[in-house]
Amino acid sequence: MSSAHAAVPQPVGAPFPACPTCCEKLTHSPATAHCPIERNLFHRSSPGRQGQMRRIYNRNNIAADVPLMSNGTHPDPADVRVLNENARSSHFRSTRYVIRAALAAAIIFPLLYLVASSWQDWKDRLVSATDATERSTRIAQEHAIKILDIDTALIQRVLDAVGDADDASIRSREPAFHSLLQRLGGGYPQVLAISIFGRDGSLLASSRFFPSPAVTIADRPDFQDALSRPQEMRISGPMRGKVKNLRTFNVSRARTDTRGHFLGMVSIAMQPEYFEGFYRDLLGEDGLMNIGLLRADGAILAWHPPLKRPAAAVAPGTPFANAISRATPSGIVIMQSTVDGERKILAFRRVGAYDAYVSSGYPVSAVRSAWLMRTGAISAATLIPSCALWYFLLFSLRRLKREESAWQKLAEEALLRQQLESNQQEVQRREMLGSLVGVVAHDFNNLMAAISSHAQAGLASQSISRLHDALRGVESAVLAGQGLTHRLLAVAGKQPLRAQAATLVQWLRNPRLVDTALGDAITLRLQIDDNLWPVYVDLSELEVALLNLAINARDAMPSGGVVTLSASNTRARNVAALNREDADYVRITVSDTGHGMTQETARRAFDPFFTTKPVGKGSGLGLSQVRAFCERMGGFVSLETSLTTGTSVCLCLPRSNEPEESADEHKGRASIMARERLHLLLVEDDALVAEAQQAMLESMGHCVEWKPDAIQALRRLKEEHDFNAVLSDVQMPGGMSGIDLFETLKAEQPHLPIILITGFAEDVKRLEAIGVTAFLKPVRADALNNHLSRVTHG
Template identity: 40%
Template sequence: MTPDRSDSREASRLSANRQDETLFPVVPEQNFHVRRMTLIALLVAAVVLPCVYVAAMAFSDLREREADATDLTLRTVRVAEEHALKVFDMNEALDARVVDLVQGLDDDGIRASQSEIHDKLGTMGGGYPQVSAVSIFGEDGALLATSRFYPAPTVSIAQRDDFTGIRDGKMLEHVSKDMVGQVAGEKVFNTGVARRGVDGAFAGVVSVALRPSYFSDFYQELLGGTDTPMTMSLTRADGAVLAHYPSAPGQPTTIAAHTPLTDALARGSRAGVVRTRSVFDNDNLIVAYRRVGAYPAYVLCGYRTSAIWAGWYRHLSVLILSMFTPSIVLWCVIWLSLRRLGAEEEAWERWQAEASMRRSIESAYRQSRKMEALGNLVGSVAHDFNNLLMIVSANVQIARRRGAPGLDRELSAIERALKSGQSLTRQLLGVARKQPLRNETLAVERWLPACRELLRASLGAKVSLVIDIGTDVWPMRVDVAELELALINIAVNARDAMPNGGRFTVRAANITFRHEEGFPLTGEFVQLSLEDTGVGMPPEVLARAFEPLFTTKPKGMGTGLGLPQVFAFCERSGGLAAIDSAIGAGTSVRLYLPRAAALPEVERPAEPHVEDTGAPHGLRILLVEDNDEVAAGTEALLQMMGHQVTCVFNADTALRLFDDAHAKQARTGEPLPFDLVISDIHMPGTMNGIDLAEAVQGFETRLPVILVTGYAEELDRARHVDVRVLSKPFDIALLDKLLQDLQHELAQASTHPAE
């Protein structure tokens, strides 16, 4: 069964799609942004989380170390307080025994019994390592007896703070400050009580001198040696230092005033923990303190915060090393992944660009093949149409020259139809890229304002026109007639897109394209932007805007050749046309036309033509035309102009005539029978019109040749031959003028022959 034609078209379309998929396989879109954001998030997490963990662990470790140090000082100060309390209690008991020993004796009685009392004092205090001496002082502060010396030396403590304080009932002075004993020269501090007489009055002081070194040695043993971050002190309630470990020469004898520690002692606080600065080594301390029973003395245990920080730094270093070593490895892996992702994205973009370019090239190739086929078809139709127009035009001219009374109106209508047909043929040949271009250098700043009236006529009364020419716009090399036709086509489309009126703007500016910018063109161009404020085009219409014979206008309103002519003209001129549009946003058409290498020529006034008084005779013309009716009409017109015409139907026959004429000229010396050759270019046979012109110019006697064509590629070749060229359909008046010029040239040549 024979397949349906629509089925064949569908099969062809599916086959083409499969071919495109084979050449350009569909690859899913790579979401590089999501992958990059994921890797960056992982990198941030890999940086932030270890840092947060290390910070939390470091903070926790620091607080734990401070808590351990505080707990250690509290335990240590409790032991030291118990020790000091035993010593002070023993001293109080010793003082009480001494008071009982001398009870009822006055100063003289004590002096009288000094020997016995000395022995008893030595027995009572000699068994305690902390006791340096036990002494008895009189009411006036004089030394009455001591366990250390016999007889007692003459010493008075009447001016000592502890003596006067005990005498005046001051509790603080029951424990004295550190001092150097006047008799033994040993550093001590004293704990004393008052002696009372029979009547209860103050009778003197009993004092036990204690060695501070005893307490320092105990504190050293308690803290575990010299290599310790802790300190121990025994102080009075007023801050006077009684004993301190570690001790050093020249150490302060009192702690600094107005510190958290001295403020706590001044308030009478019995125990607590404060942070303060040490006066011994100028270091920050965590200090735990406890009052020694009811005595005006405190035991202090301090822990150096520098030791805490040093241990914390060591632990933090280990923590950072153990945590960030694998983290750094992870960072490097993520960073390398990001770099690899960047390289993949760049490669993907290059691949996409290459695939897009290849698709564009393939699409352009298919479009070019389609345009080539369409051009051949349109060119053949336009060529035949040109011949028909030539026949009609020639016969109209014949009718006018012979006189046709009463038919002037009808002939004028035919001539108007001829002009419309010529315009349509020009458009067809332009779209098919077969319309000959007559390029010339054009000054935009002079030409564009001159087109204002032409554009206004095309736009209509409802549309306003704005012309904006940039500064120093370059001249361009174009066919002015084709450019004007392009502007008219765009203006007409803009008018139809703005039925209720609007604005049409024409802008001219210079633009340069470089190879690295990826634009299809490179070099210097003049950009003509033509913008309207119309309804715009949907994407599906915009994609086919430059397609020949495509139109969205109602039947009879458009041919589909306007924008294709614009595109073909720009491309053949060495430039490009581009279009942008959107629904409701208007349309912008941009023409990129090449910059002219030279400046435009300045128009000069035409020289006055001197008419030749002698009437030239008619020319002997060899007409070469393969179309019988075109040949008959042209021959009749030429004969009516007074010329002699010989007509042949191809170039091969014409060349044989010339060969015969030259052979005869060589035998008889007769001149050639022709003054001029008029030939079509496209003809059947082995030779075309250009081949014939080249052969005629190769003879010894060179004849002028006029070639007639409607194809741009033939016109380009004909320009390299020294001939006159007329593009179909040509005006008969133009041919008449050309022949008259040739007649005058031949007449002048016969009058003034070359020497």
């Protein structure tokens, strides 16, 4: 047993201590004593930590330090145990409640879903059936109107041809009238025959027969109707022809002289089969629906599909019969059909101004059958998994009871272990936070001191040259602060990258910043292969990473030495110290001949804020930035060190298959375009930042107008203006951000460039991901001016 956990020895002959919970004298040593009340625990104050922590021992003599209460007293372990047991009991109780609630929900919600979905499906099917009947009825109506209009035109032509001729005159010219009638009706499939009847109902001429047979229709209802109401177009009921006994119905109109005296009747015998064939084609394969043509009194003229028990008319007293008796133009009813005996959704429409209706019916039983089939399938698909879920939840309840018993036995050990881990994590967290606060505060205090000193020197200066020197010093300090924030963001993985495919041969052979950072006392050797593969990399971040390695190498060789910068192609399996999948990489290695690291230091070398340098000599972010950069590029970094031979840091960057670009061309690409005076709109909610940015832009020769939020800026841009570009912050109050302003202007004024500026690195990454140009504060004047020149020149 370690000394940290060892029981405190008692002097020979000294009485055993009392339990602080029950104040009973213990009869065994503290290492084996059991509290008469607690039974499992003996607890006492830990020597050397009185007033801060209390150490608790369990039955196995394992100790845990419990912090003091806020009032400085020791927490009673009995209270700790009661609280722990209450928490466990509450946990199991809440879990049991959740499982029971889930069981109830697993029963109620599927049933509610079945009821709701079944009801909605029933309504949808009724609507669908209603739509189908109404659609079919409308088409049948249009068809019937067209046919009856043709019949009306044919009858009128016959009437015009016959004129006021009497029966004898017509009989004498029967061949001519037969030819005329045959010519008029022969081109229409719905026409069975066109006939001219005399005053007494005898057949005078027909398109179907010549010579006309000796038949009379004086007793037919349609002839009687024509005799009594000679001015109306009449549609007869269903009948059989006098000669051929064929199914037919007639469309007829009386012949009258100029004084209105009845001279006879012109009749067109229609073929019901024509209408039934059209209805059959209209319904297609759907054998559920029916369509019928009916007279206004309910007599059935044509019907599809054919009736098993033919009916002459719709029975009176039904909703449909009542509707057509009132001359209702159209409607939908659900009724028990007296024609075929089924309950149907029935749609009907009047055929124009004619004495006829068309109707279409959909059986409710067919809707119900389809609904029951789908409801059954949904019920099976829902209830079978639900039954499995019910069984699982019931099983979980039984298992929870067993687990509760097991947890009661393990609770004490879990409490002690959790307390120890919590204490260790708190110490580590405070250590890390202390390192972070100390390093950042120290570096920024130095930067603030530099800025303050240069500012005071500039204020006290009497010469322009010294003032410029002071301002350059302020700018250098600001850039150094920006570099520090960039390194912090890079370590956190939030620094935006601008990666590209590039070949590094010439770029690595001219490492000016690395050479400068090493100084004159250190020799830089280059070993760069000529055939390096292209890599996908952010060259600026790579340069910072190499600079960090160069500075570390320089600090490791205060008396001088040799730094070797090498680059070659490799496969991941050739790097023995790394566990990576096989892939092509470009390996960049920076090696020095200085003092290496111990194994303990090497293990922590890449931890943020870890440094072995004296205070003020390093931030502990260099190697952590290198690792973060490599990992964000899809690569990795390794370190080899020895106290005698020095340190080598290897950066492995993945090979790129994209079109490559020479890195030395990248360095020299940016060119400063010629300045011109631009009219700019600046949108910034922080007045101090806006004042500084306006001063910087005006120092470039531009004219700047400032608005404190996006709403005011948009209102100004809707007025007449001559702005060349808009510079806007991203995060602003007022309900409209810079991104909202960008989207609005792109839609309304797409020709006007807009540049977004933000203080959040994450905003830059998100904006660049959607193709929006954004600058991270603070913005360098030359970079902003160059970008303004590019966007305003197209």
